[in-house]
Each structure stands twice: as C-alpha cells, then as structure tokens.
Amino acid sequence: MSFKKRLQAVAAIALTFTLFIVSAESDRVLMSINDSKIYASQVNEMVGIAVANGAKDSAELRQSLLNQFIAHELIAQDIKKTGFLNKDNNALKLKLAQQNTMLELWFVDYFKLHPVTKADIKAEYDRQEALSKDPKNAKQYELAQIMVSTEAEGYEIIKKINDGAKFETLVKEKSLDKVSGAKGGVVGWFFAWQLTPTN
Numbered sequence: 403m404s405f406k407k408r409l410q411a412v413a414a415i416a417l418t419f420t421l422f423i424v425s426a427e428s429d430r431v432l433m434s435i436n437d438s439k440i441y442a443s444q445v446n447e448m449v450g451i452a453v454a455n456g457a458k459d460s461a462e463l464r465q466s467l468l469n470q471f472i473a474h475e476l477i478a479q480d481i482k483k484t485g486f487l488n489k490d491n492n493a494l495k496l497k498l499a500q501q502n503t504m505l506e507l508w509f510v511d512y513f514k515l516h517p518v519t520k521a522d523i524k525a526e527y528d529r530q531e532a533l534s535k536d537p538k539n540a541k542q543y544e545l546a547q548i549m550v551s552t553e554a555e556g557y558e559i560i561k562k563i564n565d566g567a568k569f570e571t572l573v574k575e576k577s578l579d580k581v582s583g584a585k586g587g588v589v590g591w592f593f594a595w596q597l598t599p600t601n
Contacts, residue, residue, distance in 0.1 A: 432468060436479060440471045491578060494551050498578065539593045546587035548572055549579040 433440040448467045453459050480486070487493045533539055546569065550556050559572055573587040582589045 433472060435472065435475050438475055438479070440468065440475065444471060491551060495578060533593065533595060536595075539595055542591045542593055543597070544591050545589050545597070546573070547579065547582060547589055548577045548587055549582070550576060551578065 430442040431439045432442055432445065445464055445467050448470075449459055449464060452463060452467070457463055487496060548556075548559055548569070550559065555576070559576060562572060563569060570586045573583050577583040577587060
C-alpha cells in the first residue's frame with residue numbers, strides 16, 4: 403500500500419473513532435500505528451494548549467488533534483523508513499527550523515517578562531532618528547544574501563560570481579533561505595551601522 407493510501411486509510415479510521423477522554427484515563431492508548439502508540443495524555447496536552455489559545459474543548463477538537471497525531475506519526479515513520487533527512491540539505495534545514503522555533507519561544511517568554519512600553523518605543527525612535535542624521539548613515543543599502551551551510555560553499559559561490567555567474571541564479575540554486583531566495587536573495591534595506599563588517 404502506498405504512503406498516500408495508507409495515510410488515507412488511517413485517517414478514515416480516525417474519523418470513525420469516537421473519542422471521550424477523562425483525566426483518569428490520560429495514559430490510555432488511543433491508536434497504535436505499527437510499533438508506535440498515541441496516548442490520551444498527548445491529546446490532552448494539545449487540547450490544553452488549544453484551549454489556552456481560545457478554542458473550546460469538544461469532541462470535534464479532540465478528534466481533529468488525534469487526526470493530526472496520526473498524520474504526523476505516519477509521516478515520521480515514512481521519513482525514518484526512506485532516510486528522507488539524509489537527502490540534500492534536509493538535516494541542516496531541520497536544525498535551522500528547530501533553532502528558529504527556540505528563538506521564537508525565547509522571545510515570546512522574554513517579552514512577557516520584559517514588556518515593551520510606549521516610552522521604550524519613543525526612546526528607540528529618537529535613537530534611530532539621531533543615527534539617521536549622522537553623515538555616515540546618509541545612505542541605505544539593499545542587502546541580498548545567499549545562505550549556505552559552510553564557509554567553503556560561500557567561497558565557492560563568491561568565485562562563481564567573480565567568474566560571471568548571475569547572483570539571482572545562484573540564490574535559487576544554492577540558498578538555504580527559501581524566503582529571501584524567492585525574492586532574489588533580498589532581505590531588506592539597511593544603514594551602514596546595521597551591517598556587521600566581514601573579514
């Protein structure tokens with residue numbers, strides 16, 4: 403059975419699976435997929451997050467979350483079976499995604515403890531205005547990048563550009579940052595003082 407058909411089959415089973423979870427049964431196995439199990443406690447935890455974000459606890463919500471667990475588990479098993487993470491730069495992309503998620507969580511927690519006030523915003527505005535009046539900041543520069551995983555790759559790309567290769571082409575082929583890559587590598591406009599000098 404193909405992966406797509408297997409996913410559809412398990413999803414169909416999940417849709418007919420009526421789910422009623424109580425705290426006393428939080429370790430109950432709701433579904434087994436090969437050697438892996440999905441527990442009621444996992445769904446309960448996700449329900450708690452959803453409710454904290456404004457959702458209403460209901461059978462429909464729990465069923466939807468269970469279906470998500472099933473789909474994620476099937477995909478995870480297929481990734482393990484096919485060695486998907488060993489292809490191309492997938493392992494590095496996953497690592498970068500994990501780092502970005504950790505940064506996002508850290509910033510959310512930080513700003514809960516250190517909220518930005520109107521006075522902070524005004525002070526930063528005044529600072530930026532003063533900097534903009536400095537003669538060395540009279541110009542802004544549009545920055546474009548090609549993100550790669552190693553320094554050697556970076557030097558290789560620089561050599562290709564110096565030899566006449568088009569930056570826009572190399573961005574699409576080589577950059578790990580697909581967001582800026584889709585825009586020709588452009589990440590925005592910056593003053594000189596905002597840029598970190600390179601050797």
